[in-house]
Amino acid sequence: MASRRVALKAVDWLAFAERVPPNQRSMFNALKTRSDAISAKLASLPETPAAIDWSFYRSAVAKAGMVDEFEKKFKALQIPEPVDTQTSAINAQEAEANKSALAYVEASKARIAQYEEELTKFKNMIPFDQMTMDDLSDAFPETRLDKVKYPYWPHKPIADL
Amino acid sequence: MLSVGQLKTHHSFSVEFVISRCFAGFSRETSLRLCRRARRGRNKKQGARRSNNSASQPSVMLSRLIVVSVNSLKGCGPIGAGLVHASRSLHTSPQSLAPLPPLPEKGGKVRHGIFPEELFQLLYPKTGVTGPYMLGTGLILYMLSKEIYVINHETFAAASIGTAIIYGVKKFGPTVANLADKINEEKVAKAQEVKDVAISSLTQAIDDEKKEQWRVEGRSMLFDAKRNNVAMLLETNYRERLHMVTNEVKRRLDYQIALQNLHHRLEQEHMINWVEKNVISSITPQQEKESIAKCITDLKVLAKATQARAAA
Numbered sequence: 001m002a003s004r005r006v007a008l009k010a011v012d013w014l015a016f017a018e019r020v021p022p023n024q025r026s027m028f029n030a031l032k033t034r035s036d037a038i039s040a041k042l043a044s045l046p047e048t049p050a051a052i053d054w055s056f057y058r059s060a061v062a063k064a065g066m067v068d069e070f071e072k073k074f075k076a077l078q079i080p081e082p083v084d085t086q087t088s089a090i091n092a093q094e095a096e097a098n099k100s101a102l103a104y105v106e107a108s109k110a111r112i113a114q115y116e117e118e119l120t121k122f123k124n125m126i127p128f129d130q131m132t133m134d135d136l137s138d139a140f141p142e143t144r145l146d147k148v149k150y151p152y153w154p155h156k157p158i159a160d161l
Numbered sequence: 162m163l164s165v166g167q168l169k170t171h172h173s174f175s176v177e178f179v180i181s182r183c184f185a186g187f188s189r190e191t192s193l194r195l196c197r198r199a200r201r202g203r204n205k206k207q208g209a210r211r212s213n214n215s216a217s218q219p220s221v222m223l224s225r226l227i228v229v230s231v232n233s234l235k236g237c238g239p240i241g242a243g244l245v246h247a248s249r250s251l252h253t254s255p256q257s258l259a260p261l262p263p264l265p266e267k268g269g270k271v272r273h274g275i276f277p278e279e280l281f282q283l284l285y286p287k288t289g290v291t292g293p294y295m296l297g298t299g300l301i302l303y304m305l306s307k308e309i310y311v312i313n314h315e316t317f318a319a320a321s322i323g324t325a326i327i328y329g330v331k332k333f334g335p336t337v338a339n340l341a342d343k344i345n346e347e348k349v350a351k352a353q354e355v356k357d358v359a360i361s362s363l364t365q366a367i368d369d370e371k372k373e374q375w376r377v378e379g380r381s382m383l384f385d386a387k388r389n390n391v392a393m394l395l396e397t398n399y400r401e402r403l404h405m406v407t408n409e410v411k412r413r414l415d416y417q418i419a420l421q422n423l424h425h426r427l428e429q430e431h432m433i434n435w436v437e438k439n440v441i442s443s444i445t446p447q448q449e450k451e452s453i454a455k456c457i458t459d460l461k462v463l464a465k466a467t468q469a470r471a472a473a
Contacts, residue, residue: 008389008392008393009385009388009389011382011385011386011389012382015379015382016379016382016383016386018379019375019376019378019379019382020376021373021376031383031386034390035386035389035390035393038390038393038394038397039393041393041397042393042396042397042400045397045400045401045404046400047400048403049403049404049406049407049408050407052407052410052411052414057414057418060418060421061414061417061418061421062421063417066417067414070410070413070414074406074410077406079399079402079403079406081395081399082395082398082399082402084391084395086391087388087391090384090387090388090391091384093384093387094380094381094384097380097383097384098380101377101380104373104377105374105377108370108373108374109374111366111370112367112370112371115363115366115367115370116367118359118363119360119363119364119367122356122359122360122363123360125356128349128352128353128356129263129349130263136352140352140355
């Protein structure tokens, strides 16, 4: 009977470990230990079982035809390969992860653009010793004094001084 | 006589002087500066910036300023009004929004704290170094002798207060100025710190985002690992099945062999027992007696032989 030879894609655990963010490290470790256990189990099993010595049995067993019958049936036996139920689920997960990753990357790019914009604003600010209070209020809008709400100096509640 | 140019600069000084003294709901902030240049205690000539502000104010304010400036400028009453108009005509165009050049570090130079240096420079070609002093002396003597300025109690009061003020400013001026500068420096330093922290945190955030994007790129490895796991499990399962089948078949064949052996053994033992039993039962009592007598005679012979051997 033919034994299945599945091409296992080599996973570079070191590079993988580098890319894991610190808050998911425990999950990564669990995955790694599981994978190692599975591959160890696989390695411990020989690929084909030991062959049955039919001639010995034929000579040893007195009952006529039994060994021949066994042999015939044994050789004709097809062991069904286990059905793969998870790969499609994994592929679906991967597609979904790709989608969410793209969305995240887009959002991240937008955030980066926003940060860059603020950074240029800060970098292009005139130095403080050449600013007026007007310029300061423009550069840092939170320092603007609300003259309408508090018409009298110091234009902010006393507790905020 | 003072020229228009003189008066213009004089006017800007006096307007500024007035602005800082008589505020009535007029925003201070737009005319104050963060830097030390704005905070020198004495209002020096400031130049373009101030006149911008005065030009942008509503005419009501300007008329008020005109009135007060007239009072502060002795003997310049009729000229003050014309002066205002002259300065206003310079600023009819709307304010340009270009960034203004920074203010000079120090204000206009003055002599004796009040008189601008430009006056002395103006009079120097014609009257030399002592010109303005002579002018001042002449003016004062003229006003005293013609009683344009009358000496009264107020004179003495003005003199005393003036002395006290000048003494105070000269003695404590630098200290106060340094203190004010320090306060301002602290403010600026705080603002600068805020700006620096903001810049550094923003760059840090950008780096972090880029790192996260790099991390995300490695997501395929996770799924490869998962698929590998699944494949390995399936392979393991398959091999286990193979092994199981082989072992089971072997076990059955071995069972048959063992069974056969067992049969053989049982038959053998049974036969042996049966043969033994029969043989024993076939020994008649007669035969038994004969065999016992024979055994005894044999023993006797043996005993004799050993005795003889022992004696020999």
